[in-house]
Amino acid sequence: MIATVAELDRIRIECRSLVTRRALMSAGAAIVPVPGADVVADVGLLTTLLPTISARFGLDHAQVEKLDPHLAQQALVVAAGLGNNVIGRMVTRTLVIQVLRRVGVRVATASVAKYVPVLGSLVAAGLGFGAMKMVGNAHIEDCYKTARSLIA
DSSP, rough: OOOOOOHHHHHHHHHHHHHHHHHHHHHHHSSSSSTHHHHHHHHHHHHHHHHHHHHHOOOHHHHHHOHHHHHHHHHHHHHTTTEEEEEEEEHHHHHHHHHTTTTHHHHHHHHTTTTTTTHHHHHHHHHHHHHHHHHHHHHHHHHHHHHHHOOO
């Protein structure tokens, strides 16, 4: 379990770097001129990214189950209050698709943009990058706030 705010801050910085790398991968997948390929790639990326972030903050499913029951309950209540349904839970494709629905307009626009030669792929890449950064960074902030509430 994370013991200090300084350690928590360090983890947040590391996770932001991780999100940027994954967002670049998402942008690369969006350049492929096959409609839907970017969505499949994003689901795969988020299926591994979100639990990785949660684990770094000590908030993945297995870690929360090992917490003192009072702390585990507190973590889940704080996460729910933030609107986060990933913290402390098993991350499945269905759960990731629900997360992607939050940025659905960007994902849909990126898919449609691919029909415009060259420029469309670039727009799709930019939108894919932005959507992945938005989802990843929002999850980081939710994990940060949840873990911060558990530090005594």
